[in-house]
Amino acid sequence: xxxxxxxxxxxxTIYSSEQFSVDLFAGASYLWEQVTDxxxxxxxxxxxxxxxxxxFIIEGYAPGAHFGAKLLPTDANHLPIDFNGDGQPxxxxxxxxxxxxxxxxxxxNASNGQxxxxxxxxxxxxxxxxxxxxxxxxxxxxxxxxxxGSFGATIRFLRNFRLYTAFEFKAGNYYVNNLTFAxxxxxxxxxxxxxxxxxxxxxYATGGVDANGNPMNDPQVRLxxxxxxxxxxxxxxxxxxxxxIKPADFLRWRELSLTYDVxxxxxxxxxxxxxxxxxxxxxxLALWTRYDGPDPEVNAVGRGSGSQLDxxxxxxxxxxGFVMPRRVTFTVRxxx
Numbered sequence: 001x002x003x004x005x006x007x008x009x010x011x012x013t014i015y016s017s018e019q020f021s022v023d024l025f026a027g028a029s030y031l032w033e034q035v036t037d038x039x040x041x042x043x044x045x046x047x048x049x050x051x052x053x054x055x056f057i058i059e060g061y062a063p064g065a066h067f068g069a070k071l072l073p074t075d076a077n078h079l080p081i082d083f084n085g086d087g088q089p090x091x092x093x094x095x096x097x098x099x100x101x102x103x104x105x106x107x108x109n110a111s112n113g114q115x116x117x118x119x120x121x122x123x124x125x126x127x128x129x130x131x132x133x134x135x136x137x138x139x140x141x142x143x144x145x146x147x148x149g150s151f152g153a154t155i156r157f158l159r160n161f162r163l164y165t166a167f168e169f170k171a172g173n174y175y176v177n178n179l180t181f182a183x184x185x186x187x188x189x190x191x192x193x194x195x196x197x198x199x200x201x202x203x204y205a206t207g208g209v210d211a212n213g214n215p216m217n218d219p220q221v222r223l224x225x226x227x228x229x230x231x232x233x234x235x236x237x238x239x240x241x242x243x244x245i246k247p248a249d250f251l252r253w254r255e256l257s258l259t260y261d262v263x264x265x266x267x268x269x270x271x272x273x274x275x276x277x278x279x280x281x282x283x284x285l286a287l288w289t290r291y292d293g294p295d296p297e298v299n300a301v302g303r304g305s306g307s308q309l310d311x312x313x314x315x316x317x318x319x320x321g322f323v324m325p326r327r328v329t330f331t332v333r334x335x336x
Contacts, residue, residue: 001033001035001036001063002034002036003033005029005032006029006030007027007028007029008027008028008029009025009026009028010024010025010026011024011026012024012025018159019157022153022155022156023154023155024151024152025150025153026149026150026151027149027150027151028148028149029147029148031144031146031148032146034060034061035058035059035061036059036060038057038059043056043058044056044058044309046064046309046310046313046314047314051237051240052177052179052236053177053300053317054066054067054140054177054240055313055314055315055316057309057313061139061142062142062143063313064143064312064314064316065139065141066139066140066141066142066241066245067136067138067139067140067241068136068138068239068241068245069127069135069136069240069241069242070126070129070138070241070242071124071127071230071231071242072125072126072127073127074089077092078090078091078092079092079095079227079230081095081118081123081226081230082122082123082124083095092223095223095226096219096220096223097219099222099223100217100219102222103215104206104215107204108205114188114189115205117188117201118226118229118234119188119234119239121135121238121239124230124234135238136240136241138241141173142173142174143174143177143315143316144315145171145173145249146171146174147170147171148169148171149169150168150169150254151167152166153165159263160260160261160262161258161259161260161261163257164255164256164257164258165253165256165257166254167251167252167253168254169249169250169252170248170296171249171250174247174248174296175246175248175316176246176248176291176293176296176317176318177244177317177318177319178244178245178291178293178294178318179300179317179320180293180294180318180320180321181244181293181294182235182236182243182244183236184197185235186234186235186243196232196233197233200228200232201225201229203221203222203224203225204226208221231243246292247290247291248289248290248293249289249290249291250288250289250291250297251288252286252287252297252324253284253286253287254283254284254285255282255283256282256285257279257280257282258281259278260278260279261276262276272336273334273335274335275335276332276334276335277333277334278330278331278332279332279333280328280329280330282326282327282328282329283327284327294321294323295318295323298318298322298324299315299317299318300317300319300321
């Protein structure tokens, strides 16, 4: 494996007086890695045979890179769907004509009440860019960002008060496998309970509903729902990686705290204590990100000290973990 990087840092005081001072800090690191030689071994899938983990070790890519399914590219007048069975993308007019023939009774399974969404390979057309017959070998991004770092400030005022704040970020070719939402939006039994996925399934089944809740069977409504289904909702095997591996750049307001240092002149009567401070702090105040899952920082597994593949390369997998909690602390520090 080859790798290279650079780390940049800055720390300094931009203003200082007896009553007031401002110290700033900023740091960022860039990392590039690539697997260059596996000695003739085939690609290694991280996570064993579990199909929904899409991290691989493959020559020419970053370690743990995501690979999976992609929809067959089509022009604006066609969709990657094959209702007529000719193996080619149907035109919008063909799809509309087919959808106009459907009713909720045609689409809702009488035995379990589930909506029969298009969810089979062959009906949904997938890409095979290298022509090897493997529909799940398309590069979908890497789980480590090009850049990550932090910045913030410490402001001292009124002699004995300190305000500290810090932000952290990750950005640049950074992708996370959003399995938490994949199950909640695509699994017919335990999922489809996110607002947008429930809306898509409802509109596809009913063609929209009128003010009284009655199906309208509007093919245009079904078409819009079908497009959202293909491009936003459809996921999990046999479409592993499709609509789940998402850009995850983020900026998080990591910490804000206010500290009061008790003047030493007031400590002489406190049982020999020569320093005392009180701090009220908050961690994980806010998150700004284009990632659409629960939290881009959570991961399916932790890190260990051994050589297990999962603990070294199963990264960028948001799967059923708790989001980073907002934590409020009150701290008392003293010394003798």
